[in-house]
Amino acid sequence: MNSNVNSDLLLKGGLLPSGAVADILIRDGNIAGIADSISTPPDAQIIDVAGKLVSPGLVNGHVHLDKTLLGAAWIPHLPGNTVTERIAAEKTIRSQVNVPVKTRAATLVDLFVSHGTTAVRSHVDIDPDIGLAHLEAILELREEVRERLTIELVAFPQSGVRAAPGTAALLEEAMKLGVENIGGLDPAAIDGDVEGQLDLLFGLAERYGAGIDIHLHDGGELGIFELEQIAERCRAGGLAGRVTVSHAYALGMVSQSVVAATAGKLAGAGVAILTAASGFGAMPPVKLLLSCGVHVFAGTDNVRDAWSPFGNGDMAERAALIAYRCGMNSDEDLRAAFDMATVSAAKALGLENYGLAVGNPADLVVFRAASVQEAIAAHAPRDLVIKGGRIIGT
Ligand SMILES: [Zn+2]
Numbered sequence: 001m002n003s004n005v006n007s008d009l010l011l012k013g014g015l016l017p018s019g020a021v022a023d024i025l026i027r028d029g030n031i032a033g034i035a036d037s038i039s040t041p042p043d044a045q046i047i048d049v050a051g052k053l054v055s056p057g058l059v060n061g062h063v064h065l066d067k068t069l070l071g072a073a074w075i076p077h078l079p080g081n082t083v084t085e086r087i088a089a090e091k092t093i094r095s096q097v098n099v100p101v102k103t104r105a106a107t108l109v110d111l112f113v114s115h116g117t118t119a120v121r122s123h124v125d126i127d128p129d130i131g132l133a134h135l136e137a138i139l140e141l142r143e144e145v146r147e148r149l150t151i152e153l154v155a156f157p158q159s160g161v162r163a164a165p166g167t168a169a170l171l172e173e174a175m176k177l178g179v180e181n182i183g184g185l186d187p188a189a190i191d192g193d194v195e196g197q198l199d200l201l202f203g204l205a206e207r208y209g210a211g212i213d214i215h216l217h218d219g220g221e222l223g224i225f226e227l228e229q230i231a232e233r234c235r236a237g238g239l240a241g242r243v244t245v246s247h248a249y250a251l252g253m254v255s256q257s258v259v260a261a262t263a264g265k266l267a268g269a270g271v272a273i274l275t276a277a278s279g280f281g282a283m284p285p286v287k288l289l290l291s292c293g294v295h296v297f298a299g300t301d302n303v304r305d306a307w308s309p310f311g312n313g314d315m316a317e318r319a320a321l322i323a324y325r326c327g328m329n330s331d332e333d334l335r336a337a338f339d340m341a342t343v344s345a346a347k348a349l350g351l352e353n354y355g356l357a358v359g360n361p362a363d364l365v366v367f368r369a370a371s372v373q374e375a376i377a378a379h380a381p382r383d384l385v386i387k388g389g390r391i392i393g394t
Contacts, residue, residue, distance in 0.1 A: 008032075008044035009362075009389065014054035016356060017338070017372050024054060026362040029389035034358060049366050052383060053375050055338075056355045057118025057363035058315040059345035062213075062246055062274045062299025063108070065122040065141070065151070066134040070304050071107040072099040077309040083186060083217050087159060090306035091129070102137040108303060109145050111313040114393050116365030116382045120149060121299070121349050123156035123183055123213070126174055128166040135174055148392050150363075152349050154213045156183035160190040161197045168200055175208040184214035188222050194229060202233050205242070211350075213244040213274070217281065223250020224262055231262075231269040240270025244348060246299075248273050251289070252282030259285055263292035272348050275340075276301035277322040279310075286326045290336060297348045298322055298340040315341040316367075317379040334373040341376075362389040 009026040016022055016034075025033035025041070040046060067090070069075055075093055080086035097104075112120060124135045135155065142151040155174035157167045161184070171182060182204045187197035205212050212234075218226055227245060234243040245266075251259050251273070266273065272295040275284055289296050300318045303311035323329070323337040346354040353360040369380035385393030 008041045009386070009391075010038060010040055010044045010046045011049045011054060011364075011366070012046060013048065013050035014052055014366065015370060017053070017055055019371065024356070024364075026386070026389045029362060031356065031358055031360050031362050034356060047384065049384070051370060053367040053369050053371060054356070055116075055365050055367060055372070055375065056342050056346070057365055057385070057387065058116050058341050059349060059351070059354075060112060060117050060120040060299050060313075060315050060318075060341075061297045061345040061348050062276055062301050063112070063120045063122045064125075064156075064302055064305060064307075065105040065108055065120075065138055066101050066124050067305040067307065068104050068108045068303055069093070069097060069306070070111065071104040072097050078306070083189060086307060090158075093306040100137065101134050102141050105138060105141050106145070108313060109141070109149050111303070113148050113385060113387075114382075115312070115314040115316065116367075116385045116393070117313070117315050118150060118363040118365070118385070118387050119152070119346065119349060119351055121152045121154060121181070121213070123154040123215075124179075125158040126155050126167065126170050127157060127159035127164050128170070129159075132170060132173060132177070135177065135179065139177065147390070148387055150351070152181070153179045154181040154183040155179045156215070157185055160185055161200055162191040162193045171200075171204060175204055175210055179210070181211040181213050182208075184212065186216060186218045187214075187226055188218050194226055198229060198233055202237055202239075205239065206237060211242040211244070212239070213246055215246050216248050216250070219250050219253045219282065221254070223248065224254055224258060227251070227262055227271075228265055231265040231271050234271050235269040241272075243270070244272045244274050246274040247276070247278065247281055248284050249281040251284035256285070256288060259288055260292055263289050263294050267293035267295075270295070272297060274299055274348070275322055276318065277325045283325045286322060286336075287328060287333065295344065295347065296340060297344040298337075299345070314379055316376055319376050320379050323376065331373050334376050338372040338376050363387050
């Protein structure tokens with residue numbers, strides 16, 4: 001189905017996330033009306049969505065567009081028990097791929113869009129071997145697909161910062177190219193220098209007005225120490241709402257009282273936690289974190305790459321996996337999971353004018369489900385994907 005962005009679109013009788021029934025009028029790319037009953041404008045395209053959930057577009061808070069092997073012939077997964085071993089395995093696998101980064105990433109974009117994702121935050125590998133090649137490919141792709149998917153970027157030092165000399169200068173180059181966030185990786189385990197890596201990241205963030213998103217696999221008390229260090233620097237730097245710790249497995253490895261104490265510091269400083277419910281990591285206790293006021297949001301992380309042979313890029317399925325691992329079964333819990341894949345992820349990305357409100361861009365997805373709970377629990381089929389007022393998937 002195609003739609004001209006210049007013609008009005010009227011979605012009739014949809015179920016909003018609140019449970020209300022409403023018509024939604026889309027005009028010039030934006031939501032022009034939400035009401036019990038909207039009369040049909042001349043020449044409008046009418047779509048009957050009665051009994052179906054009309055949701056804001058899904059937001060995937062953590063992906064790696066440049067890593068995916070989609071679009072290339074199947075390459076067997078190489079095991080690795082530690083992050084260091086996995087980094088080495090990825091280098092081996094990368095040497096066997098003959099399909100360009102941009103082509104593979106475009107295939108993953110198509111997959112995200114097909115499931116109703118309208119915005120993502122993508123980490124992009126930067127190290128002395130890769131240089132800025134992956135970033136340049138993804139920057140090009142971002143422009144080419146911007147009418148279908150909003151892409152925010154993180155300059156990600158996959159081989160470490162101090163551990164891979166030359167990376168710091170490359171990260172700074174990435175900032176100059178307009179990358180929105182500076183990434184990090186296990187300051188203790190990979191760099192052996194918590195202070196050194198955090199000094200560099202927070203220094204760059206301050207100098208370039210960037211956000212920060214740090215992969216933290218470091219576990220137990222060490223990981224908790226690093227979370228506290230990050231919270232303290234975030235607070236001191238006035239970066240509330242601009243700092244994310246991805247994974248934070250340590251929060252799933254310590255007592256509830258330690259989690260609560262750490263959560264208080266994260267919430268107080270405005271540090272968000274991203275979880276992908278990775279199968280190989282400890283699961284942060286999402287309900288406890290939310291009850292402590294921590295901003296928690298969701299992402300798929302790796303999709304069909306050297307880190308994971310799994311994944312279909314569906315954020316509804318990912319939200320269900322998070323809820324499943326955390327025992328989040330009540331309607332309230334499932335709504336929280338839905339929020340992690342929609343409004344909470346949008347907040348992390350700083351998406352302005354996100355959501356079902358008049359005047360906002362019409363980024364919507366229609367689920368074949370009667371509620372947000374059913375949409376998540378069943379990761380229900382998507383019947384329609386609309387971005388900027390245009391139908392881009394059915
Ligand atoms: Zn990641």
